[in-house]
Amino acid sequence: MKVLVGLGSCGIAAGGKKVLESINNSVKENELNIAVEPTGCVGMCFYEPLVDVIDGDKKYTYGHVNAKIAKEIVESHLKNGQPLKEYIIYSNEEPDIYVVNQLKIALENCGQINPENIDEYTSVGGYEALKKVLTSMSQQDVIEQMKISGLRGRGGAGFPTWFKWDAALKSGGSEKYVVCNADEGDPGAFMDRSVCEGDPHKLLEGMIICGYAMGSNHGVIYCRAEYPLAIQRLNIAIEQARENNFLGNNILGSDFNFDITIKMGAGAFVCGEETALIESLEGKRGMPRLKPPFPAQSGYWRKPTNINNVETFANVAWIIYHGPEKFAAIGKGNSKGTKVFALSGKIKKGGLAEIPMGMTLREVIFGIGGGIKGDKKFKAVQLGGPSGGCLPENMLDTPVTYEDLGKTGAIVGSGGMVVMDETTCIVDVTKFFLEFTCEESCGKCTYCRVGTKRMLQILNKITEGNGVMEDLDELENLALSVKDASLCGLGQTAPNPVLTSLKYFRDEYVAHIMDKKCPSKKCTALLTYEINKEKCTGCTLCARKCPVQCIEGTVRKPHEIVQEKCIKCGNCFTTCKFNAVEIN
């Protein structure tokens, strides 16, 4: 028997550490000889904290565990062999639909092995791909296999991976670099964190194979400082890989040398762009360089450099181990393999889902994610974060591929999938993304620096009820200019949320401008607060909480809001215990 406790960042945030402590104490008290191991995130964040009990070929998963339930699990299941049915969310005999519809390659070991123990990784076939590469394959062989697999960059742009490796191989010189982009800046995406925390060796193995293929001896992982646990586990993994000669000199008896170091980012979204990332690696402000020359010719310290995202590297060992044809058989058209999405927002089952490319958005959101929280009406799904776009309900049957999503104006991006219901205002969400890109623009290109700010001003004007119809044309013109006149991906894609929302949700903009109304009741300047006389008990609580004293009335008599004085702070709405304050 073996027990696994999910201790990714999300598991810890939900209280996983207390659960682990409780299980350990209880196992000791009962003098049981059972291994209790921490593991990474299995992706079912909505059930966290999670505990797996593996008993022979049976596996039970407990969800929403707390310290008390953990103790019960030990006493009933571990000690007496009686599974606690009421807390089990699924078992391998009755799997959850969330798991059944997924296909795991990049995340196959996350939540299954102890990420801090290299033996667990090797016991599931880890580093076998590296052995195969070093003993039987040439550099060209590896690149050819990547070409057959059809793997494309998972960070956003979807550029063929083999092409970048090949370009770096063809660049001469003995000093070359493999860089892993673990600067996951898209708010709402966390699959790279999950790989680094849950299966760090898989990332290392992918980087080492890449190093061999392009003829590099140095690898650098550029990781977000906001991910301390990921950095800690990567450091442990690097140390273990060195001890086992998967890193270092003459790896596994070959004449290939390779080592990996970690550099911490310092918080800048633009550093997800590869040339800005290189500047940051060199200790400078992360401002993008002009391309060409591309990093494959002149990158880190002006040497040939190949940069891939974490999820891309996490696919490499699987491709070599299982064969590229098997990978290429998954997917649709030129989008091969799987992609990990982070489901969040107004969705029932939020978490990580790895799906075969070509699945439709509807299958992902309703089939895996379980549909909308509180069974409200679906309004939009936002893909690709600040660089992506919002798609409406009639586009839910779009297959998730680079080509199909690209045609809609949204992008696959890094894999953020934020679901919105009828209470979400699209104009407000668009404003939110522009606030983000405006703040994160490095300031190098005028159109990006000033253009995003001007667009934001227009959106503010609209949400405050001062918009005119000409603003929409102005917005569209600006968006197209910013796209054309920006150097890097940040500026080129920053207008996408504006363009897609104008395309699919124009009526919401019109409602804000012409009717001065926010259909989702989000934009406070366009709302009025009123007291329902029938529900009001005259408790005076709202009048006392009102910062501008605009609520009039006497005790035990219905109160009234003086609209001219009201600043729409919403205090009365949140304080009323009788739901008497209504928003119109």
Place this chain on the structure above:
Amino acid sequence: MCNNCNSDEMINNFVDEEIDLSPLKPVIEKYGQVKGSLINILQATQDIYGYLPLRALNYVADNTPNKKSTIYGVATFYTQFRLKPIGKFLILQCQGTACHVNGSKEVSQAICEELKIKPGDTTTDGLFTIEDVNCLGCCSLAPVMMINGEAYGNLTPSEAVNIIRNLAKEADK
């Protein structure tokens, strides 16, 4: 003209405190001559002092090949770096997409009203600092805030205020 062009304004961005520079010496010894390590130096400096004090930055400029202007440029480019000290409790308010659609704005408003400061500032008693962050990666627990490394999820405005009041009470004891 931006705020940074006026040198008086610029100096106001810093805090010039009397500090002990000795813990900084090993950092300079380790990284001082390694090219491209300015960010590592500033991260280590912030680990020591909790922020980047003016005197520490001057010391870095005097003892490494980096110019003052370069150091200021890097220190103000990245959100991680702070030029002012923080309070006992650092509240990181997640403003990621999932948190935004689940009501992080209302939570943030309630916290700011309770503490009577805005994001980026510290209360006068030195107890709380509020900062907005882009994403804490706990999207399924949205809206989320993190106080001194511990995450609090599924917040409502009143719950968030209660958590802060409890911390203030504890600190008072």
